[in-house]
Amino acid sequence: MRIALYPGTFDPVTLGHIDIMRRAARLTDRLVIGVAINRDKGPMFDLEERVAMIEAEAAKLSAETGTEFVVHPFENLLIDCARDVGAQIIVRGLRAVADFEYEFQMVGMNRALDDEVETVFLMAEARYQAIASKLVKEIARLGGDITKFVSPAVAEALTGKLGR
């Protein structure tokens, strides 16, 4: 059974994340979405909210692809989380060249910690590549239209959060 772990903060989950999940689902039997608790990053959505938003999207993707989705909050080392969920693969999304340096280092360090787990990089469809949770939040804060970047449910949650 091929199990992959797709980790992130998902604050909130975007159409970019969903595109990567759909692609990763095609390659695996079970896709575990690792939701980093990340207290020090000061997320806009608390863990429960982030998990609920991902679960709603994961249910749709699971029905569409036949892959089992599991949403798994974690606070420990990524490589330990991969072991906990039995993943042989870590999936990361690559956007611009800017992501590369950090990801390159992460692979090096994670390999030193456990050489059995392979990191696989996927790229989203062109129209989703520029989407970043951070910018979506900024656009929402400034009253811009975010419907091109997130699902209707997440757009609603964002407007709700901002009291609009």
Ligand code: ADP
């Ligand atoms: P992190 O806090 O680890 O940066 P994110 O929630 O921002 O987590 O993203 C999780 C993963 O999804 C990362 O590998 C990130 O590069 C990837 N990702 C985010 N947005 C996109 C996108 N628009 N296209 C491709 N990959 C993306």
